[in-house]
Amino acid sequence: MVAPESSRLWRRLMTLAEIGAIPGGGVDRQALTEGEASGWRLVIGWGREAGLHPATDAAGNLFLVLPGRDRAVAPVLLGSHLDTQPTGGRFDGAAGVLAALDAVTDLAASGRVPERDCVVVAWMNEEGSRFAPGMMGSEAFCGVRDLAAIRAVRDADGITVGDALDRFLAGFPDLPRRPLAAPVAAYLELHIEQGPVLEAAGCPVGIVTGIQGKKTVSVCLSGAEGHAGTLAMPERRDAVAAFARCAVALHAAIGGLDPAIKFTIGRVQVTPNAPSVIAREVRFSIDLRHPDNAVLDAAGARIAPLCAAEAAPCTVAVTPLVTAPSNAFDPVLRERIGRAAADLGFRAMPLLSAAGHDARHLAGLCPSAMIFVPCRAGISHAPAEWAEPADLAAGTAVLARLLHDLAFATALPLAGPPG
Amino acid sequence: MVAPESSRLWRRLMTLAEIGAIPGGGVDRQALTEGEASGWRLVIGWGREAGLHPATDAAGNLFLVLPGRDRAVAPVLLGSHLDTQPTGGRFDGAAGVLAALDAVTDLAASGRVPERDCVVVAWMNEEGSRFAPGMMGSEAFCGVRDLAAIRAVRDADGITVGDALDRFLAGFPDLPRRPLAAPVAAYLELHIEQGPVLEAAGCPVGIVTGIQGKKTVSVCLSGAEGHAGTLAMPERRDAVAAFARCAVALHAAIGGLDPAIKFTIGRVQVTPNAPSVIAREVRFSIDLRHPDNAVLDAAGARIAPLCAAEAAPCTVAVTPLVTAPSNAFDPVLRERIGRAAADLGFRAMPLLSAAGHDARHLAGLCPSAMIFVPCRAGISHAPAEWAEPADLAAGTAVLARLLHDLAFATALPLAGPPG
Structure with missing residues (x-):
């Protein structure tokens, strides 16, 4: 058993954090910048190593696809975002993308072909610091907001999302484009809590009930x-x-x-x-x-x-x-997160997300769920942001178990507990 | 008699205001920028036409010299500044430099050689908007502040005054450098009031008693x-x-x-x-x-x-x-301003300057005085800043009369009124 701080996931998190690194251990890797493009190249490279197929869409979301047995059925998506606040940390977003990549990489390495495509996703501009408001990629993907309206938003220098996006994607000419608003079977997102609840409770796994x-x-x-x-x-x-x-x-x-x-x-x-x-x-x-x-x-x-x-x-x-408005995540998936944590021997507790996440929009499209891991003192959107390697490993193990449930299920959505 | 709005002074003011023009009739021509350099080139050209000799100094002040009979005696300086606030007007600073140029140009054209050099000056960075605090050129010239300390000040982009100044002066390689802190016989500055007093009183000429x-x-x-x-x-x-x-x-x-x-x-x-x-x-x-x-x-x-x-x-x-601290201007020069206005048939009144000016520092070096002209509704540091052509002409005529007194006086300072 590899120690969590020597794991592939942790090493990749620290490598990714070097792109846009700022003093104090933080990261400045804002949406559609050269920094985010470098992040894409790194993550695409890791995905290719695992046999995943990179793709994008008209909204600048990044996908890494592990093909399933039946390519025609709706895929499972799992991921988060790679952009950060101007003085952000190493875990907000990046942890969810790399945990998803870790889980799908292990699935690919197992040699068993899943029933449906399993797709790692990094949503465009979750943070909304360069182009406000954020969650543009998931909004466009879920049809919550029109892409034309998103493309017209300008940053502080007057550059539109449209111009920045076209220039950004021109750097990835070989990526196929997936359609927006395609059916999705289920969505899973791991994220640091960005609050003090799990740390105070000594719980490595949070079952997110919804988003305020x-x-x-x-x-x-x-x-x-x-x-x-x-x-x-x-x-x-x-x-x-x-x-x-x-x-x-x-x-x-x-x-x-x-x-x-x-x-x-x-x-x-x-x-x-x-x-x-x-x-x-x-x-x-x-x-x-x-x-x-x-x-x-x-x-x-x-x-x-x-x-x-x-x-x-x-x-x-x-x-x-x-x-x-506040939303509630899928009760069946929440129950499965709790069961997976119990099976793996991790304490878990339900909690509300105080922060917004792309999963808010996916929840309107398909059964969705979020797994939180603790972060030190609740600090986020700051260089001092920190998550323990062991907690990230626990959350990722639960995510992988849930992915396994969804990847091989012959029918989705999953049924709830009996009675 | 040329109508004030067709005069050389007014036409030059409007031409200068095209450099750095912003919507609403305003000007953005901040210190040591390409805009200020363009302003220098324009004003130097006008000075050369009049037979004046351009020069600068280590603090980036601009001088236009009409040589006097005795080059060894201390000169008369008159002027103001060419830099503006980021959303400044057409008159703050520029009016004083061009009024001084107008007065010295007329003196040169008269063919009579003055006793002493008469020097138009444009002080570096009066406004202090790009590099704070302002009045750097007059402070360095008067020895109020060390040039090395001034050169270390940075703008919002981290550029130092020193670097900006060296680059700026490199664009004027042919200008001779005058020494800092050289003796001055007297200093005169015309400026818009930047307050509502003169307009309300219907007075085209303000005799500035001091600066708050x-x-x-x-x-x-x-x-x-x-x-x-x-x-x-x-x-x-x-x-x-x-x-x-x-x-x-x-x-x-x-x-x-x-x-x-x-x-x-x-x-x-x-x-x-x-x-x-x-x-x-x-x-x-x-x-x-x-x-x-x-x-x-x-x-x-x-x-x-x-x-x-x-x-x-x-x-x-x-x-x-x-x-x-607040200061008081030279009582003899104030009395002469009042007498000149009376001789020329203009109403004049004493008033305190609410705004700071380079003359504050010159007043510590030599007998100094300021002439105010009214500006509409007291508005300044804004595109709507406005002065009437006739008021500027009146103030400039008083300035020219005072310059004449000082240029041909065989001994300075001037004596006060008898008794």
């Missing part, structure tokens, strides 16, 4: 530019001052609503952003999450009136970007 | 990065939330101190500035001004304790950048 609801909103405050040394205070329409009042009011009213709410202003863009110029505009992002859709909607509805009350003498425009 | 005191401060709030969807609100150290509390408290306590105070947070930089990442750091600028040095000092002293009280659980570091 999320709203993202963009707010634009418009004032008037002026000279910092000359314009009297009462005559100013200072967008930074208005932003500060709005942010304090929003944090107090929404951030303090109940213990389960998450309220974040993560991006603030000031124009012209010069020390001696009164700002004429501030655009800021709101990320709001709650497991209860009614609370989420009620909190979201307060954003515009709170801003309107505080913004004067500036004007305010509130633009909703994403509303993703 | 200014402090600039940089504040850094440090928290901890985290995932917007997972980290519970009480466990966060959100630098944006801390910024909002600090900004509200600072505006209330300092911005509301008295009617004469000016308090501005114009620049806010969030790290990593991604919608779904709790910010680990916010750096922001404070620009604080008041005509009374005691009030300025007392207000400045409140910044650090106010931030410390609001920043928790983030930590705060407050770095003072500039403290420029």
Whole structure:
């Protein structure tokens, strides 16, 4: 038995983390960049070694296909994403893609041909940091969002997803294109928890019950530019001052609503952003999450009136970007995750995902499930992000067991427990 | 008599404003950029037409010299700056340089040789928007700040003043270098008021009594990065939330101190500035001004304790950048400005400058004075900045009269009025 920290999975995670490495052990490998292309080349190479066939689609998702006996039936998909936040960690996304590759590689090496195709997937732009909002690849694949609308989104430099995607895929001219919105038999995703629950409980395996609801909103405050040394205070329409009042009011009213709410202003863009110029505009992002859709909607509805009350003498425009209600994962697959963990001797517990994942969209297309592994102190989206090799090995073993169930089942979806 | 809007001065102002033109009639021509170099080439060309000799110095100031009879005596300097804010106007700085060029051009055309050199100057980086804080050229020239320290300052892309300056001056290899800190007989600067006083009073000429005191401060709030969807609100150290509390408290306590105070947070930089990442750091600028040095000092002293009280659980570091006490301009030159305006039939009134100017530093080196012209609605540092052609012509005529006094005086400084 290989020690977890000497395993193929762990070595590959650390190798992949060298692409886009930043100080403190973190990774900056944003969507459709040269860094992500390098990640693709590495992962495609590992897939080819295992006999898998790489492919892509019009949305820039990456697939590694182990062909099944009957190519005509819907495949099992399993994976996550390879892109990171600008100051992200080594595990968010990458762990799920490489765990899936590990499981499919072992299946291929067993010599037994599965009933159906087993496909490792890396979704395009899960993070949404370069092009907001994220989960573009899974949204396009699942028909949640039109690809033309996704292609029109621009990054901070004005580059569209369409241009970045065409350039990115031009670097992989030999990859066949799979259709979008093709039938899928089941979807599995392993991910670090990005919260403190599993670590605190001493559980290496989390059975994800669902994903908490999320709203993202963009707010634009418009004032008037002026000279910092000359314009009297009462005559100013200072967008930074208005932003500060709005942010304090929003944090107090929404951030303090109940213990389960998450309220974040993560991006603030000031124009012209010069020390001696009164700002004429501030655009800021709101990320709001709650497991209860009614609370989420009620909190979201307060954003515009709170801003309107505080913004004067500036004007305010509130633009909703994403509303993703909370969802529940497939109960049969959840039961199977628990059974697999028990068979393998790992403690497991159910928990809600506080973070969003591509599995949210797949769950609308096919029976889907997620396996969480603990991460240290709940830290994620930061260089200090860390998962223990043994926990990743446990989660991957459970994923492999579930893949085996699905790969060789003659009929899907799997039936639930009797009674 | 040429109508003011058909004059050489006005046509040149409009031509110069095409370099770095931005929508709405504004200008983006920041220090040591290709745009400023184009401005230099234009102004040097006009100076050469008038028989002036261009030169520079180690701090990247531009000089256009009309030689006097005695080259050994200290020259008269007159000018302003050619750089602008990123969303600046057509008059701030440019009006002063081109008015000075107009006055010296007329003097040269008269055929009479002045007693001493008369030198048009455009100071390097008055605005301080690309490299903060500003007034670098006049500070280096006057020995207020060491050139080595200035050269080490970096812009947002990490480029130092030193590197930008060396590259900029390499584009002007034929310009002789004048020494820094050479004696100056007197300094005159025309500028738009950047406030509403002259317009409201219907006065085309302002006799600037002095410049209000200014402090600039940089504040850094440090928290901890985290995932917007997972980290519970009480466990966060959100630098944006801390910024909002600090900004509200600072505006209330300092911005509301008295009617004469000016308090501005114009620049806010969030790290990593991604919608779904709790910010680990916010750096922001404070620009604080008041005509009374005691009030300025007392207000400045409140910044650090106010931030410390609001920043928790983030930590705060407050770095003072500039403290420029209020100053008074030379009383003899002020009296001469009033007399020149009266002789020419223009209404004139004394007023304090709310904005900082290079003349602040020159006033420590030699007798100095400033002439203000009105600008519409007090708007400056914005594309809507506007000055009437007739007001600019009036201010320039007064400047030319004063230049004449200084150019032909056999002894400087000028004597005050009798009694």
